[in-house]
Amino acid sequence: MKVLAAIFCAVFSLHAAFAAEPTLDIYWIDVEGGASTLIVTPNKESVLIDSGWPWAPSAERIYAVATNAGLKQIDYLITTHFHVDHFGGAAGLSKLMPIKNIWDNGALDVDPDSPGPNGTRFSTADYRAISSTRKVIAPGDSVPLKTSKSRRLSLRCIAAHKKLAADLAGSANPRCAGAEPKPVDPSDNANSICLVLTYNGFKFFNGGDLTWNIESELVCPLDHVGNVDVYQVDHHGMDISNNPLLLQTLGPTVSVMDNGPHKGGSRKTVERLRATPSIKAMYQLHRDLRGDQPFNTENKYIANLEENCTANYIKCSVDQSGKTYTFSIPATGFSETYKSKPKHM
Numbered sequence: 654m655k656v657l658a659a660i661f662c663a664v665f666s667l668h669a670a671f672a673a674e675p676t677l678d679i680y681w682i683d684v685e686g687g688a689s690t691l692i693v694t695p696n697k698e699s700v701l702i703d704s705g706w707p708w709a710p711s712a713e714r715i716y717a718v719a720t721n722a723g724l725k726q727i728d729y730l731i732t733t734h735f736h737v738d739h740f741g742g743a744a745g746l747s748k749l750m751p752i753k754n755i756w757d758n759g760a761l762d763v764d765p766d767s768p769g770p771n772g773t774r775f776s777t778a779d780y781r782a783i784s785s786t787r788k789v790i791a792p793g794d795s796v797p798l799k800t801s802k803s804r805r806l807s808l809r810c811i812a813a814h815k816k817l818a819a820d821l822a823g824s825a826n827p828r829c830a831g832a833e834p835k836p837v838d839p840s841d842n843a844n845s846i847c848l849v850l851t852y853n854g855f856k857f858f859n860g861g862d863l864t865w866n867i868e869s870e871l872v873c874p875l876d877h878v879g880n881v882d883v884y885q886v887d888h889h890g891m892d893i894s895n896n897p898l899l900l901q902t903l904g905p906t907v908s909v910m911d912n913g914p915h916k917g918g919s920r921k922t923v924e925r926l927r928a929t930p931s932i933k934a935m936y937q938l939h940r941d942l943r944g945d946q947p948f949n950t951e952n953k954y955i956a957n958l959e960e961n962c963t964a965n966y967i968k969c970s971v972d973q974s975g976k977t978y979t980f981s982i983p984a985t986g987f988s989e990t991y992k993s994k995p996k997h998m
């Protein structure tokens with residue numbers, strides 16, 4: 654009896670230890686066509702990539718998701734570039750919870766490209782006034798997150814300000830023969846900070862609003878990224894981004910588009926995602942409701958189907974081995990699990 658009890662205890666505690674193993678979680682927060690992606694590590698460190706718009710409810714929505722994830726602060730905010738839909742919510746968020754560190758390309762005074770109210774430009778003054786430790790990111794920099802033998806974690810900037818990290822590996826990419834460059838993009842989109850997150854066997858790509866030619870430079874003539882499991886669709890799904898060379902070289906299993914009901918998600922991008930053979934599931938934060946843009950993924954992969962939405966988020970939880978990850982839309986109860994690629998380069 655004692656032996657049985659001991660076996661039962663051992664099995665039970667093993668099971669309890671396994672069940673309690675924390676996941677690495679990624680949240681795509683609905684900021685209505687802006688960008689806001691929250692990473693929460695197994696050690697409960699947090700990285701927010703972009704902060705949505707300056708007006709409500711971006712900051713409030715980020716705060717709600719962060720609080721729900723058990724956070725009391727944001728450890729790192731990375732602002733990929735200085736468009737108002739990417740830096741705008743940070744000042745409001747900093748009033749709701751502390752933002753300890755801000756990494757960016759060096760704040761511009763104004764959004765250089767988006768027209769603001771009454772012929773002005775959107776100022777970054779409130780963003781610049783946030784009291785945080787600041788760092789201008791350089792290609793190759795890594796966020797100093799806790800990592801260990803059993804939880805190998807890395808979040809690295811592989812490109813910023815149109816420059817790639819100098820030490821990236823590269824392998825010849827036969828797809829590059831079909832490269833079709835577009836006119837040079839003079840906007841701040843092209844400067845976007847490009848990040849790669851790896852957790853044991855799992856890999857996630859977030860390129861901010863990178864556009865066509867820089868996307869091509871990441872993978873041509875040499876492929877400097879290798880394939881990934883999850884691809885955050887560049888630039889909310891606009892078709893001046895999402896170069897098929899990038900999509901096919903990264904070969905993601907899952908794509909996540911942070912579009913709005915009337916923004917991003919262009920028909921061409923959706924077609925290109927559908928034509929990427931590796932992709933098994935295409936998630937969208939919103940159903941595109943424009944009459945002339947009837948292209949959407951399947952409803953089950955869409956977090957918000959209505960115009961007046963309840964800001965449902967998309968979540969990805971990666972298990973400790975990094976071998977499997979589960980996407981869910983908690984508000985609808987939908988979830989699906991995927992296997993990570995056996996090798997990424």
Ligand SMILES: [Zn+2]
Pocket residue numbers: 687688736738739862888889
């Ligand atoms: Zn944007």
